[in-house]
Amino acid sequence: MRAWNNIMTLDEPMWEWRARALFQGTDSRTLFFALALQLLLYGVLSITHSTSMFIACSLIGTVMMIHLKGDNDEVIIREHFDSRPSDDNGVETSFSAPSSLTKPRYDSPQQSPIITVSQPNDDYTDSAYASRIATPSIDLYQQKADFADSALPHQRQTRPCKSEDLPLLGRILDQRIPLHALERHTNDFYRAIRIRRTLLSSTKNTFKDCSTSLINSALPFENYNYAQVHGRCAENVIGYMPIPVGIAGPLVIDGVSYLIPLATTEGALIASTNRGAKALNTGSGIHTEILDDGMTRAPVLTFPSLSHAASVKRFLDSRKGQEILKESFDATSSYARLVSTTSRVVGSSLYLRFKASTGNAMGMNMLGKGVSAALASLPNHSHLCPALDDMTSKTLSSNLCTDKKPSAINWLLGRGKSVCAEAILPASSISSILKVTVKDLVACNVRKNLVGSALAGMSSGGYNAQAANLVAALFTALGQDIAQVVESSNCMTLMEELDNGDLKVSVTMPSVLVGTVGGGTGLEAQRSMLGLLGLSGEAEDGKEITEDGGDARRLATIVAGTVLAGEVSLMSALVSQDLMTSHLALNRK
Structure with a gap:
């Protein structure tokens, strides 16, 4: 009765939920018997509600179809429900190869799912079997009639599986190919992603069946160089996440003017950093020092x-x-x-x-x-x-490193690049650009970044206004390990009024973890942003430069300089009470 209950709890009546096999190349006699069997099943179920009768008729019909279809094609009809026990949450534990498809939600019977037909033989090739399919192009799931007209361009890219994908899809369902190995078996990144999105769209027991939306998801996957991702950056890939990138600057650091790329979805962050850069440039720019350099493992x-x-x-x-x-x-x-x-x-x-x-x-x-x-x-x-x-x-790691977690040891002994950035801002620039006074800015820094942080129990690394904001935006744009924002944003911001009335401001960051080669820095977009900073990490022959570490150290100084610009601007906005005005203007549309 459990299988019957599964059927009866579906959103649509069974006769509208048409589980159909793809009878490629079958003759009229086979189709006649298949239709007769379908009618028989409907009759038995509607009269008896008997699960055993349903299973018996299914087995008899399957044997008949295999016999009539001949020795060349062995058909496997996958039922669209599963009566096997699940865990306490009702979720199957296997992810790599879903054992059955679940019914997606559709607006009309014309969009009902089509059950796949696969071949059990291990010795056939995808191309050979695809050439035997009579119908030239059959989607695993039918789409809405007006899909091409109404969908956005990136949604039109996310089409479901094609006919040539069906044999491979069947082998995945039979758990002969793990889902993460699609790229190796297809030798085609786009095809692998298309199949993976289709299968995951049919994974049962996800929260409110939300996975069914993946097949037509707005998440783009075309026009991307997955060769730089595969085996290096991500697994089970279904697309890529576009994030806006803006420019702050120019910002003068150690006598060099930089345009700073920031990837963020927080309105006002780039504008604020740009204002801080403008104020810092009115003086002699930012001076930085690398105080220590060494990655740790414990x-x-x-x-x-x-x-x-x-x-x-x-x-x-x-x-x-x-x-x-x-x-x-x-x-x-x-x-x-x-x-x-x-x-x-x-x-x-x-x-x-x-x-x-x-x-x-x-x-x-x-x-x-x-x-x-x-x-x-x-x-x-x-x-x-x-x-x-x-x-x-x-x-290998005992957390004494400490990696991707806040810790006093990184704050005291450092990890990665330990860098300090300092600048002197004329009092006139503080007044004309930041709209505050030096005295008020220094007082706010003491109350917020020092005393306030101490009251909050920030014993390590939290004596700043928003260091993590700039570190995260830079790391995302430049292909760094985003999780290492945790220790890389350890920062103390200090402000001091000089005898001549100018402002001396500094940030001390003892654990900035950056690199210009490896990981996400090899992705085209991220490498181009490193190139914008003159940090391509490549020699003239195109080979990566790794040995001297000069580019990585310079990147650490750029991180510190950018954080300094953000600190100056945000602290000024807090003093002038302009913080919410700016956010409401730039972050609420």
């Missing part, structure tokens, strides 16, 4: 006892221990170089914090590879420290 080792852990700590803290770690670490990369390793004993565990320079790369993968090799080499030196024989490596 594994944890366990031992049978405290004495074992303490013995290994003393050995690794020694000059010989440091040399062993550095030799093994440096051998894993042409660019990564171990700077130091610090250790801390907690009970019978030993926490190590590796710090290394990584050239123009942000460096997380370099650190992971180097740390793994260094730890693997330690048992080879047990003759120098017998306790190493009892060492067990529990995890």
Whole structure:
């Protein structure tokens, strides 16, 4: 009765929910018997409401159709409901290969779903089977008649599967091909995405069947270079997310004028940063300093006892221990170089914090590879420290790094690039451009960014007005790891009135994690924005420049300078009470 209940709870009567097989190349006799079987099923169900009779008739009809269709085509009709048990939330746990399709919601019977027909043989090719399909173009789901006229251009791109996709789709449903491996089996990124969107649109038990909208989603997927994404940036791709990009500046940093690209959906942010840049440029511009440079990774080792852990700590803290770690670490990369390793004993565990320079790369993968090799080499030196024989490596990251989380250690010891930016603004510019006085601006900074942050318990990194806003907008536009906005926006903003009445303002950011090669920096749009800053990360022959790290350090100074511009402008808006006026004008239309 559970299968019958599933049918009766659908939004449309069963005779309007037409589960039909695609009878490509079948003769009239086969179609006649199929229609007769359908009528028989409807009669049995309407009279008896018997699940067992329904299943019996289905099996008999399937055998008849296979026999009549011949030896060449073995037809598999997938039922449009599933009576298998689910978890407590009613959701199937398998994601990689949905075992059955669910009924999408349609406005009329003409848009009813069509059940796919697949071939069970493993030795056929998609192209060979597609050539045998009689109908030249059959969509998995019928679209509205006026779709082409009424839809937006990007919606017209998101068409459902074509006839040549049906064999591959059937193999996915049979769980012979995982959903994430479509690109490898199709050798066509657009085709893989089209099939994936169609399948996910038919995934049952999503919240309010919201997944059914994916097939005609406004999320675009065409006109994009997925070769730069595959195996590098994302999996199970269904499209890309357009985000507006605006320009703030020019902004003079260390004597160089930059146009700053900011990707954001927050109205007034770019305009405010642009105003701050204008005010900063009236002085001598922004001066920056890189105070430290080193990415970190912190594994944890366990031992049978405290004495074992303490013995290994003393050995690794020694000059010989440091040399062993550095030799093994440096051998894993042409660019990564171990700077130091610090250790801390907690009970019978030993926490190590590796710090290394990584050239123009942000460096997380370099650190992971180097740390793994260094730890693997330690048992080879047990003759120098017998306790190493009892060492067990529990995890590559112990959160002492600390990655993508707020922490005091990043605030105190730094991670990535530690950078400070400073500028002196003439009092006349403060008055004419920012519409405030130096004295009021300094007082507001003390009350908000220092005292207010202390009252809020911001023991690390939160002594600023909106550093994360600018860091996030820059990271999105420049292909950085957006999750690392957490530690990269650690910032203290200081303002001071000089004896001549001018304003000295600075931001100190001890853990800016940036790179100009690797990850999202390889995507065309993001690389073009790096190029706008003169940070393409490529030599004249087109090869990536990684070893010196100059571009990555310069990017860190641009981040700090941009944050400084945002801080000056926002603090002025708070003093002049213009904050809400600006947001209502630029962020509420």
